[in-house]
Amino acid sequence: MIFDKKKDGEITGTGHDIMLPQESQRFPCHQCHNVYCYQSSLARHIKFECGKVAQIQCPFCSYRSRYRADMTKHIRFKHRIPEEEVKLLKLLYI
Numbered sequence: 001m002i003f004d005k006k007k008d009g010e011i012t013g014t015g016h017d018i019m020l021p022q023e024s025q026r027f028p029c030h031q032c033h034n035v036y037c038y039q040s041s042l043a044r045h046i047k048f049e050c051g052k053v054a055q056i057q058c059p060f061c062s063y064r065s066r067y068r069a070d071m072t073k074h075i076r077f078k079h080r081i082p083e084e085e086v087k088l089l090k091l092l093y094i
């Protein structure tokens with residue numbers, strides 16, 4: 001008779017309650033899914049970031065994007081500006 005060796009390892013090991021320091025101290029934003037470790041960070045987020053939809057305005061036309069990479073691509077190809085120069089542009093977050 002062959003014993004099922006899998007059963008040997010079935011020592012239920014869920015009793016390991018690892019103490020995660022400050023794990024419960026999280027400050028989630030209720031408007032989006034961002035979570036912050038500090039209340040000050042959350043406050044800053046709500047004041048400056050959240051709800052602002054992080055729209056980047058193209059400095060050359062009315063195109064907008066939420067993503068910097070997307071905007072970089074737009075400026076490079078639509079306005080024929082090399083990547084190095086795009087990086088120098090301070091893309092405005094509205």
Ligand SMILES: [Zn+2]
Nearest residue numbers: 029031032050
């Ligand atoms: Zn938010």
Ligand SMILES: [Zn+2]
Nearest residue numbers: 058060061063
């Ligand atoms: Zn543009």
